Amino acid sequence: MNQKNKTLSLWKAVDIQSLFIYLLLITVGWLTIYSASYNFDSVAIFDLSSTSGKQLIWIAVSVLVGISILIIDARFYYYLSYNLYIALLFLLLLTILIAPEIKGSRSWLVFGPLSIQPAEFAKFATALALSRFLADYGYNIKDTKRIVLLFALLLIPVGMIFLQKETGTALVFLAFLLVFYREGMSGLLLFVGACLLSYFVVGLRFGEQTLWEHTSMGNFSVLLLIALVMSGLFFRYRKKDNKTWLILLLANILPVLAALLLNRYTKWGFDIAVLQLVLLSLSVLYALFQSIRINSRIPALIALFTVLSTAFLFGIDYTFDRLLQPHQQTRILVLLGTMDDPSGVGYNVNQAKISIGSGGFWGKGYLNGTQTKLKYVPEQDTDFIFCTIGEEFGFAGSAMLLIIYSYLLIRLIFMANRQRFVFARIYGYCVASLFFVHLLVNVGMVLGLMPVIGIPLPFLSYGGSSLLGFTILLFIFLRLDADNLRRH
Amino acid sequence: MRSTSTDFENRGRIIILIFVGVMLAFMARLAFLQLFSEEYDKYADSNAQLKKIIYPERGVIYDRNGKLMVYNQAFYDIMVTPREMKGLDTLEFCSTLKIDRSFFEKRMAEIRNRRLNPGYSSYTPQLFMSQLSVEAYGPLQEKLYRFPGFSITNRSLRRYSRPIAAHALGYVAEVDRKDIEIDAYYIQGDYSGRSGIEKMYEKVLRGEKGVEVLLRDVHGRVKGSYSEGRRDLPPVPGNDLILSLDIDLQEYGEKLMENKRGAIEAIEPKTGEILAYVSAPSYDPSLLVGSRRMKHYLELESSPHKVFLNRPIQSFYPPGSTFKPAQGLVLLQEKVITASTKYACQGGYYFLGLKLGCHNHRSPLNLPEAVSASCNAYFAAAYRGLIDHDNYSSVQEAYGRWRELICSMGFGSRLGVDLPYEQSGWIPDTQYYNRIYGQRGWRGATIISNAIGQGEILATPLQMANYCAMICNKGWYITPHIVREVKGQATDSSFVKKHVSGIDPVHFEPIIEGMRGAVTSPMGTSRGVAVPDIEVCGKTGTAENPGVDHSIFMCFAPKDDPKICLLVFIENGGFGATWAVPMASLMLEQYLKGSIAPNRKWMETRLLNANLMNVEPKE
Numbered sequence A: 001m002n003q004k005n006k007t008l009s010l011w012k013a014v015d016i017q018s019l020f021i022y023l024l025l026i027t028v029g030w031l032t033i034y035s036a037s038y039n040f041d042s043v044a045i046f047d048l049s050s051t052s053g054k055q056l057i058w059i060a061v062s063v064l065v066g067i068s069i070l071i072i073d074a075r076f077y078y079y080l081s082y083n084l085y086i087a088l089l090f091l092l093l094l095t096i097l098i099a100p101e102i103k104g105s106r107s108w109l110v111f112g113p114l115s116i117q118p119a120e121f122a123k124f125a126t127a128l129a130l131s132r133f134l135a136d137y138g139y140n141i142k143d144t145k146r147i148v149l150l151f152a153l154l155l156i157p158v159g160m161i162f163l164q165k166e167t168g169t170a171l172v173f174l175a176f177l178l179v180f181y182r183e184g185m186s187g188l189l190l191f192v193g194a195c196l197l198s199y200f201v202v203g204l205r206f207g208e209q210t211l212w213e214h215t216s217m218g219n220f221s222v223l224l225l226i227a228l229v230m231s232g233l234f235f236r237y238r239k240k241d242n243k244t245w246l247i248l249l250l251a252n253i254l255p256v257l258a259a260l261l262l263n264r265y266t267k268w269g270f271d272i273a274v275l276q277l278v279l280l281s282l283s284v285l286y287a288l289f290q291s292i293r294i295n296s297r298i299p300a301l302i303a304l305f306t307v308l309s310t311a312f313l314f315g316i317d318y319t320f321d322r323l324l325q326p327h328q329q330t331r332i333l334v335l336l337g338t339m340d341d342p343s344g345v346g347y348n349v350n351q352a353k354i355s356i357g358s359g360g361f362w363g364k365g366y367l368n369g370t371q372t373k374l375k376y377v378p379e380q381d382t383d384f385i386f387c388t389i390g391e392e393f394g395f396a397g398s399a400m401l402l403i404i405y406s407y408l409l410i411r412l413i414f415m416a417n418r419q420r421f422v423f424a425r426i427y428g429y430c431v432a433s434l435f436f437v438h439l440l441v442n443v444g445m446v447l448g449l450m451p452v453i454g455i456p457l458p459f460l461s462y463g464g465s466s467l468l469g470f471t472i473l474l475f476i477f478l479r480l481d482a483d484n485l486r487r488h
Numbered sequence B: 001m002r003s004t005s006t007d008f009e010n011r012g013r014i015i016i017l018i019f020v021g022v023m024l025a026f027m028a029r030l031a032f033l034q035l036f037s038e039e040y041d042k043y044a045d046s047n048a049q050l051k052k053i054i055y056p057e058r059g060v061i062y063d064r065n066g067k068l069m070v071y072n073q074a075f076y077d078i079m080v081t082p083r084e085m086k087g088l089d090t091l092e093f094c095s096t097l098k099i100d101r102s103f104f105e106k107r108m109a110e111i112r113n114r115r116l117n118p119g120y121s122s123y124t125p126q127l128f129m130s131q132l133s134v135e136a137y138g139p140l141q142e143k144l145y146r147f148p149g150f151s152i153t154n155r156s157l158r159r160y161s162r163p164i165a166a167h168a169l170g171y172v173a174e175v176d177r178k179d180i181e182i183d184a185y186y187i188q189g190d191y192s193g194r195s196g197i198e199k200m201y202e203k204v205l206r207g208e209k210g211v212e213v214l215l216r217d218v219h220g221r222v223k224g225s226y227s228e229g230r231r232d233l234p235p236v237p238g239n240d241l242i243l244s245l246d247i248d249l250q251e252y253g254e255k256l257m258e259n260k261r262g263a264i265e266a267i268e269p270k271t272g273e274i275l276a277y278v279s280a281p282s283y284d285p286s287l288l289v290g291s292r293r294m295k296h297y298l299e300l301e302s303s304p305h306k307v308f309l310n311r312p313i314q315s316f317y318p319p320g321s322t323f324k325p326a327q328g329l330v331l332l333q334e335k336v337i338t339a340s341t342k343y344a345c346q347g348g349y350y351f352l353g354l355k356l357g358c359h360n361h362r363s364p365l366n367l368p369e370a371v372s373a374s375c376n377a378y379f380a381a382a383y384r385g386l387i388d389h390d391n392y393s394s395v396q397e398a399y400g401r402w403r404e405l406i407c408s409m410g411f412g413s414r415l416g417v418d419l420p421y422e423q424s425g426w427i428p429d430t431q432y433y434n435r436i437y438g439q440r441g442w443r444g445a446t447i448i449s450n451a452i453g454q455g456e457i458l459a460t461p462l463q464m465a466n467y468c469a470m471i472c473n474k475g476w477y478i479t480p481h482i483v484r485e486v487k488g489q490a491t492d493s494s495f496v497k498k499h500v501s502g503i504d505p506v507h508f509e510p511i512i513e514g515m516r517g518a519v520t521s522p523m524g525t526s527r528g529v530a531v532p533d534i535e536v537c538g539k540t541g542t543a544e545n546p547g548v549d550h551s552i553f554m555c556f557a558p559k560d561d562p563k564i565c566l567l568v569f570i571e572n573g574g575f576g577a578t579w580a581v582p583m584a585s586l587m588l589e590q591y592l593k594g595s596i597a598p599n600r601k602w603m604e605t606r607l608l609n610a611n612l613m614n615v616e617p618k619e
């Protein structure tokens, strides 16, 4: 095979579908950024001092960098993964030391007119290093030293990004837990973490709202979740014809339904959470009884988890009400979007919901969004860019966008699974998980389902560092995948 | 543990399930928001509420006689909504505002430049010109309807009836990020008190912001009030303050202190109300208002005379001989001497190589005479007698007792005046001397400088003024304060409570007699303070200083029914009698008689013309 042939076959081997979605998303992003900063007077979409003009430069840079990545030999990424990782750590350290404070964070390195955010590039570097480590040694919980090293690889950049006050970006690194899970980390760990996190968010997010005066919406929802999780766990670990899960499900749901109806249609209102607690206690006793009867530890462990979850819920309440200062409480509540703070973050989320809601089914049409134009929605070309799409393209457009993203995620997993080299497979999962967590947090925030954590929407949000970072992340995987196909 | 590769491949499917599940949840939420929610349907026609903040009137400030000191003046910001400017007669607009065309074009370009104005939207009002006065705004107001796109918002700024009392009043300025974090009441662009009583009484002065909810159409134009104003909230104006300051006395004091550094404090002894609060050099408080602030602040800040130092409460000095009455009171209380105890003075106090000089006077003297003549030998000998007295088991006990009584007169800790950043002065405690000299290493002679108010003792001018009030009240004082009344609120109980000193009232007679003697007797040090027909009592002092000494003078009058206590402190003023004493005399006359007698005008002229600014400042 001569040199020319080899290059040709490389271009054929690159996954056309992902490449197409990538180009589609950056185009949509660019047009949306133009729309978000459009004010009817100006027409200069290519004006290089405007946000859309600047983004165009970054798109050009990203595409060039993407092409370069495809040209470089695939083995390079495996062999230089640790070097890249260490170089990024140095860059992060440098950022902590010299970065000026911009909008409350110290994460920008400024070179004249150019500012970059090294934390955005730490994502792909960490993904490379973790992939290599897992490819070389595997995830073996019994090898304590290696597990500690693995988590150190993950937590060092996270810590440094925290120090730059970029909490959102640091949280994104939780994505790698999904990869660890794929490579052998106990699923229970992931599950317990996800449960506690959702209890925390739901508990505080709806803590202030009440159901017909007597019941705290937060307590009600979390207790309901705990009961559902308990039945779910019994279902998951059931022995053949054991119907304990069904008994628990009905025993916890039916009385609560009755209580809801009673509260809704009669004047016999009461705190439903008390009823739920009684039901949960009975369920725990029943589970312990089962544990003894069938001589198994599993029901007892599920009962223990249920008790600890409940304690966790009231622990949050206690910590929140007693141990935190009022201004800290306000900050958390506003962050979770429960407190209406007319000038703060709560306001932003509310305005975001209004602008999305006003889009209707077909939207108002490109460049016709008014809520975003009137600057009701802040950060509308960066973290809140999904609003502009929701307003101008309505349900049709925004649901379509979510479908495109989902397709990309599934495509990436599919590609990861076909890799013959473990390194490439793991890296593929890293890419998909990182995109997923960005979507989860960003879209969740804009839709008012998640706390306000400012992170960009991949390929759409304005910002050179994040676009370039995501491009590198994706294109390295495209390169690895192309190599995989060519060597078939 | 099963860990075959098929098991883990299965996990790939679970991850896809998680992805799809979340995306479906998001789509359900989107459907709820965009297709089914009534709540957001209200905004379907892109109508939106505009919450317009209505700023309350900040409380105004009066002096003790109801004369206006601080008030608000409306200033106008001209706002422009670029989208609505169509059909504007630019020429007429410019001539109405008396600006030229190029300025107009420049401003509009700045507004539209996103780099300079990141929050720009052609649909929302943008600031065109700020802080126009009523005079400039008047002509515009009449024609405003002819200038599409332009609107006015008004803000009020502080105005001062006279350019005085800057250190007491403090100033108001725009809040910074930290303020907003600490107090959620503030938003960007709000003003709050930064120093003086503007800061201390910020919460009562500021009132409560109101809100007007307006409805806007698709293009952001205000279409009237939302639901007929039912959701509007009227602003609550701030409470007015009545100060204890006498605006005329304050002005007079500042005039006398022009071209000098120092402080004058006047207190009404029966109430603890501060009648005059002069810190020199001072500045015109209106220099720090609104957009002028930045420039002037830096200018004043860099002055070598420390203009922003609030001298009455932030500077502290050895009180010098003004401390002698306090010594006399402790000596009497502890029965070390009686009023008739005499000590000899041969031009000073000499002991084991120690020397405290004294000036020429007859000898021996009793206590009132020693106060009048300010005899160093008398107080040194008696102080040694106290500290080394057999009544106490140790030097430490004697000194501890002395310190306790001195502190009961308001020395050594913050008084709690209603001004921010007060300093506490210093009366060293027993441990301090133990540390320096060792447990057994010190006696009365070691710390003899305390006897005449030198050495380690430090007091703020306000503490000295308060101590003077305590003397003429014969043993009690009320915490000095500047705000006499917050309108619409009960008086602060801490400004009514009497603080009683540890000295029996009977002991004050000889001390007051001595202070009267200082003014009347031929050997008195304060004769220059005498005001015709008024019985003045006083005491001079000198704070030793590496350069020219600071001069101190405290006095009160009339003797039998004191109406005013006065403390005059002049940095590098040399002997008290030269500047501080006549200044006090004029202040007393001004306050008690309302004007200066013609035959004393020469004194006034001499003081007004004095310039002590360039006398070697304290390092």
Ligand SMILES: [Zn+2]
Binding pocket: B345, B346, B347, B348, B358, B359, B361, B374, B375, B376, B377, B378
């Ligand atoms: Zn003498």
